[in-house]
Amino acid sequence: xxxxxxxxxxxxxxxxxxxxxxxxxxxxxxxxxxxxxxxxxxxxxxxxxxxxxxxxxxxxxxxxxxxxxxxxxxxxxxxxxxxxxxxxxxxxxxxxxxxxx
Amino acid sequence: xxxxxxxxxxxxxxxxxxxxxxxxxxxxxxxxxxxxxxxxxxxxxxxxxxxxxxxxxxxxxxxxxxxxxxxxxxxxxxxxxxxxxxxxxxxxxxxxxxxxxxxxxxxxxxxxxxxxxxxxxxxxxxxxxxxxxxxxxxxxxxxxxxxxxxxxxxxxxxxxxxxxxxxxxxxxxxxxxxxxxxxxxxxxxxxxxxxxxxxxxxxxxxxxxxxxxxxxxxxxxxxxxxxxxxxxxxxxxxxxxxxxxxxxxxxxxxxxxxxxxxxxxxxxxxxxxxxxxxxxxxxxxxxxxxxxxxxxxxxxxxxxxxxxxxxxxxxxxxxxxxxxxxxxxxxxxxxxxxxxxxxxxxxxxxxxxxxxxxxxxxxxxxxxxxxxxxxxxxxxxxxxxxxxxxxxxxxxxxxxxxxxxxxxxxxxxxxxxxxxxxxxxxxxxxxxxxxxxxxxxxxxxxxxxxxxxxxxxxxxxxxxxxxxxxxxxxxxxxxxxxxxxxxxxxxxxxxxxxxxxxxxxxxxxxxxxxxxxxxxxxxxxxxxxxxxxxxxxxxxxxxxxxxxxxxxxxxxxxxxxxxxxxxxxxxxxxxxxxxxxxxxxxxxxxxxxxxxxxxxxxxxxxxxxxxxxxxxxxx
Numbered sequence: 001x002x003x004x005x006x007x008x009x010x011x012x013x014x015x016x017x018x019x020x021x022x023x024x025x026x027x028x029x030x031x032x033x034x035x036x037x038x039x040x041x042x043x044x045x046x047x048x049x050x051x052x053x054x055x056x057x058x059x060x061x062x063x064x065x066x067x068x069x070x071x072x073x074x075x076x077x078x079x080x081x082x083x084x085x086x087x088x089x090x091x092x093x094x095x096x097x098x099x100x101x
Numbered sequence: 102x103x104x105x106x107x108x109x110x111x112x113x114x115x116x117x118x119x120x121x122x123x124x125x126x127x128x129x130x131x132x133x134x135x136x137x138x139x140x141x142x143x144x145x146x147x148x149x150x151x152x153x154x155x156x157x158x159x160x161x162x163x164x165x166x167x168x169x170x171x172x173x174x175x176x177x178x179x180x181x182x183x184x185x186x187x188x189x190x191x192x193x194x195x196x197x198x199x200x201x202x203x204x205x206x207x208x209x210x211x212x213x214x215x216x217x218x219x220x221x222x223x224x225x226x227x228x229x230x231x232x233x234x235x236x237x238x239x240x241x242x243x244x245x246x247x248x249x250x251x252x253x254x255x256x257x258x259x260x261x262x263x264x265x266x267x268x269x270x271x272x273x274x275x276x277x278x279x280x281x282x283x284x285x286x287x288x289x290x291x292x293x294x295x296x297x298x299x300x301x302x303x304x305x306x307x308x309x310x311x312x313x314x315x316x317x318x319x320x321x322x323x324x325x326x327x328x329x330x331x332x333x334x335x336x337x338x339x340x341x342x343x344x345x346x347x348x349x350x351x352x353x354x355x356x357x358x359x360x361x362x363x364x365x366x367x368x369x370x371x372x373x374x375x376x377x378x379x380x381x382x383x384x385x386x387x388x389x390x391x392x393x394x395x396x397x398x399x400x401x402x403x404x405x406x407x408x409x410x411x412x413x414x415x416x417x418x419x420x421x422x423x424x425x426x427x428x429x430x431x432x433x434x435x436x437x438x439x440x441x442x443x444x445x446x447x448x449x450x451x452x453x454x455x456x457x458x459x460x461x462x463x464x465x466x467x468x469x470x471x472x473x474x475x476x477x478x479x480x481x482x483x484x485x486x487x488x489x490x491x492x493x494x495x496x497x498x499x500x501x502x503x504x505x506x507x508x509x510x511x512x513x514x515x516x517x518x519x520x521x522x523x524x525x526x527x528x529x530x531x532x533x534x535x536x537x538x539x540x541x542x543x544x545x546x547x548x549x550x551x552x553x554x555x556x557x558x559x560x561x562x563x564x565x566x567x568x569x570x571x572x573x574x575x576x577x578x579x580x581x582x583x584x585x586x587x588x589x590x591x592x593x594x595x596x597x598x599x600x601x602x603x604x605x606x607x608x609x610x611x612x613x614x615x616x617x618x619x620x621x622x623x624x625x626x627x628x629x630x631x632x633x634x635x636x637x638x639x640x641x642x643x644x645x646x647x648x649x650x651x652x653x654x655x656x657x658x659x660x661x662x663x664x665x666x667x668x669x670x671x672x673x674x675x676x677x678x679x680x681x682x683x684x685x686x687x688x689x690x691x692x693x694x695x696x697x698x699x700x701x702x703x704x705x706x707x708x709x710x711x712x713x714x715x716x717x718x719x720x
Contacts, residue, residue: 022699030695094693 006047014040027084027091031077038070103152103159103179109145109187110226112138113194117219124212131212132202135219139195142226146187153184154580160232160296171291178232178295181581182429186229186361189433190354193440194222196554197349200444203550204345204451214254214343221247225354229361233293234283237362241279241326244358245272248350252342264338271335275325279362282318285311299368309373316369316376319362320383327359327413330387334642336410340402344447347402352409352443353436360416360432367425381421385501385509387414390639392519396526397625397635400456401446404527408482409439411516415497418513424500426569426578431493433577434565438481438490441558445475448547448555449531458527463536467545470552472532474559479528481562483521484603489566491599496569498595514602521606529614 013036020033042063049059085091116138124131153159162176198218205214224243231237245268253265287293289311290301301307307315323329328336339351350356363370363380370376388411395407412435419428448471449464450456465472481488484495494517501510546552569577612618625632637643689700 018702022695022702093695097692099692 003047003051006043006051010040010043010047013037013043025092025094027081027093027096030093031074031081034077035070035074038066042066103149103156104161105145106149106159106179106183106187106230107161107177109142109149109191110223110230112141112145113219113222113226115219117216117223120212120216120219124216127212129211131215132198135215136195136198136202138219139191139198139222142222143188143191143195146184146191146226149179150184150188153179153181162232162294173235174233174294175236176232177230179230182361182364183229185429185433185577185581187226189436190222190225190229193353193436193558194218194225194349196557197345197353197440197444200348200447200551200554201343201345203548204447205343206548210254214251217247217250217254218346218349221251221350221355225358228358232295234286234295234298235293237365238276238279238283241322241358241362242276244355245269245276245326248272248339248355251346251350252339254343254346255341258341260338261341264335264341268335268339271332272325275322275332278318278320278325279322282315282322285315285318289315295365298366302369302372307372312369313373313375316366316373317379319366319369320376320380323359323362323417324383325359326362327356327417328410329359329383329414329417330390331641333387333391333410334638334645337403337406337638340400340406344402344443344450347406348440348443348447351406352439356409356413357416357432357436360413360420360428363417363420364425364429364432367420370420371423377421377423379421380417381501381504381506381509384414384417384419384421385506385512387411388418388516389512389519390414392516392523394635394638395523396519397632399459401449401458401461401527401531402443402456404458404523405439405442405446408442408520408523409435411520412439412482415494415513415516418509419497419500422497422500422504422506422509424496424503426575426581427493427496427500429581430496430569430577433568434481434489434493434562437558437565438478438488438562441474441555441562442478442482444551444555444558445471445478448551449475451547451551452545458530460537461531462534463532465532468532468547470546471555474552474555475532476528477559477562479524481566483524483607484517484599485521485607486596486600487563487566489562489564491603492566492570495596495599498599499592502592502595514598517599518602518606521603522610525607525610526614529610533615 017033017036017038017040021030021037024030024033045059045063045066049055049057049063052059081091084096088095113135116135119134120127120131127134158178158180160176160178162174165173165175167173198215201214201218205211208214221244224240224247228237228240228244231240249265249269252268253261255261256265283293286298286307289307290298292298292301298307302312325332336351336356340347342351370380391407391410391414395404395411398404398407412431416428416431416435419425419431448468449461452464452468452471453461455461477488481490484491498510498513498517501513569575609619613621613623620626634640689696
C-alpha cells in the first residue's frame with residue numbers, strides 16, 4: 001500500500017512534467033518540467049529500493065547518479081539556452097526554427 | 102504497262118508529301134509540282150488503258166497479313182472499268198490542277214491547296230485500283246478525308262467549317278452501312294476480294310437474303326458518298342470549298358465513287374432483284390427531287406450542286422435498271438461537262454466576286470471564252486442532240502424503259518425537262534440581259550491557265566459522247582463488258598422524247614429569263630407554298646436539325662452532365678479524400694519537436710489502452 005502511494009505520486013509528477021515539456025513554449029519551463037520527470041523517476045528508484053521485492057542499496061545509488069546527471073544536463077541546457085537567447089533575443093522553443101526555414 | 106498500274110496513284114502521293122515538306126518554301130512553284138505529278142499519272146493511266154485495250158484483265162495480289170487461317174491480300178487490278186476510271190480521274194484532276202493555278206493565285210495557303218489536291222487524287226486513284234473491298238474501304242475513307250480538308254479549306258469562315266464537318270459526318274453515316282455490309286460479306290465468303298465474292302454469289306454460297314442485305318448495306322455507303330436522297334444534304338453545303346475543288350471532288354470524281362462502287366460490285370447487285378429495285382428507285386427519286394430544288398436556288402454553285410445530285414441519281418437509276426454501261430457512260434460524260442460547268446462558274450465568280458445569280462447578268466460580251474464554254478456544258482447536260490450528255494442520257498432512258506419500270510422512266514424524263522430548264526435559267530440570268538452586278542466595271546475574262554482546261558473539257562463534253570452512240574457503234578459498252586455487250590435497240594421515240602423535253606426546257610427558260618415573255622414569278626406567285634418548299638430544300642435540313650441533330654445533341658448533353666457530375670464527381674471524391682488525408686498528415690510534420698513528442702505520447706497512450714483492453718492477447 002505504501003509502495004502504491006509513492007508510485008502514484010511519481011506517476012502524477014511524471015505526467016505533470018510530460019505535459020509541461022510537450023506544451024509549454026518557454027524553454028526554461030520545459031527544462032524545469034524535464035527535471036520534474038527525472039525526479040519522478042528518482043522517487044520510483046528510491047521507493048522500489050525501500051519497499052520493492054528485493055530491497056537494497058542499488059536504487060539509492062541510481063537515484064544519486066540520476067540527480068548528478070540531471071544537474072549536468074540542466075547546466076548544459078541552460079548554457080545552450082543562454083547562447084540561444086543571445087542570438088535570437090527569445091527563449092520560446094517554437095521560435096528555434098532556423099533549420100526549418 | 103498494266104503490271105505498272107500501281108505507279109498511277111503514286112505520283113500524286115509524292116506531290117502531296119513533297120508539298121507538305123517544302124510547299125512553304127516553293128510557294129508558287131508548288132503548282133508545277135502538282136501539275137507535273139498529275140500529268141505523269143495521266144500518262145501512266147493512258148498507258149494502262151492502252152495495255153488493257155490490247156490485253157485482258159490483269160490482277161496482282163500480295164499477302165498482306167495472315168490471321169489464323171484467313172489471309173488478307175493487298176494488290177491492284179486492271180479491269181476494263183478500272184482502266185477507264187483511272188483515265189477519267191487523272192484527266193479531270195490534271196485539268197483542275199492547271200485551272201487552280203489561276204483560280205487560287207495569291208492565296209496564302211496556295212501550296213497547301215495543291216498538297217490536299219494531291220492527297221485526294223492519290224486516294225481516288227487508289228480506290229479505283231483496289232481489287233478488294235477492304236482496300237477500297239481504306240481509300241474510300243481517305244477520299245472522304247481529302248474532301249473534308251478541301252471543303253474546310255477556308256476554315257476561318259464559319260460556314261466552311263460547318264460544311265466540312267457536315268460532309269464528313271453525313272458520309273460517315275453511309276460508311277457505317279458500307280462497313281457492316283463489307284464485314285457481312287467477309288463473314289460469309291471469308292474473303293474481301295471482288296472475284297471471290299462474285300464466285301460466292303454465283304455458286305450460291307451467299308444466300309439470296311444475305312446477298313440482298315449486303316448489297317443494300319453497301320449501297321447505303323454509296324448513298325452517303327454520292328449524295329443520294331436522303332443523305333444528300335452535305336453536297337450543296339460542300340460548295341463552301343474553293344470552286345476547283347467543287348469541280349474535281351463534288352462533281353466529277355469523288356461523288357461518282359458511290360456509282361463506281363456499285364458498278365464494281367455489279368454482279369452482287371444483279372443477283373438480287375430487291376437490291377436492284379432499291380438502287381433504281383433511290384436513283385430515280387433523287388434525280389427528280391434534286392432537280393426540283395435546283396429550279397429555285399439563287400447561288401450559282403448550289404444550282405450546280407443540286408444538278409450533280411440529280412445526275413448521280415440518273416447514274417444510280419441506270420445501275421438499278423441493269424445497265425452498267427449506261428451508268429459508266431453517263432459518269433464519264435458527266436465528269437467532263439459538270440467539271441466544265443463548275444470551272445466556268447468558278448471563272449464567273451472570279452470575275453464578279455459573288456455567287457448570287459441575281460447579281461450577275463450580261464457577262465456574255467465580257468467573258469468571250471467562259472460564256473460559250475458554259476453554254477457547251479449546259480447544252481451537254483441538258484441532253485441537246487449531238488452533245489455528249491444527249492447520248493448518255495438517252496442510254497439511261499432506254500435502260501429504264503427496257504427494265505420495264507414505266508414510272509421511273511417518266512420520272513427520268515421529267516427530271517430531264519427540269520434539268521434543261523434550270524441550266525438555261527442559270528445561263529440566261531448569268532450571261533444574258535443587262536448587268537446587275539456591282540463590280541460591272543472589273544468583270545474580266547479569266548487568265549489562260551483557267552481558260553485552257555475549260556477548252557479541253559468543252560471539247561470532251563462534246564466528243565465523249567461519240568464513244569457510245571446508236572450510229573457509230575457502242576465502243577464503250579463492248580469494251581466494258583469484254584465483247585459480250587449487245588445493245589438492245591431502244592425504241593426510236595425515246596430519243597425523240599428526250600430531245601423534245603430538253604428543247605422544251607430550254608425554250609421555257611428562254612421565255613421566262615431570256616425574252617421575259619412570261620413573268621418570272623408566274624409560277625411562284627401561283628404556288629407560294631410550293632416555291633417556299635423548294636427554296637428551303639423540302640425542309641430536309643430543318644427536319645434533320647429538329648429530329649436527328651436535336652436527339653443526338655440531347656443525348657450528348659445528357660451524357661456530358663453524367664460525365665461532369667457523376668464520373669468527375671467520383672474522381673474528385675477520390676482525389677479529395679487523398680489530398681485531405683495528405684494535408685492533415687503534413688500539418689503534423691511542422692518541425693516542432695514538441696509536436697512530435699505529443700504525437701508519440703498519444704500513440705503510446707492508444708497502444709496502452711488497446712493493451713489494457715485486450716490483455717495483450719492480440720500480440
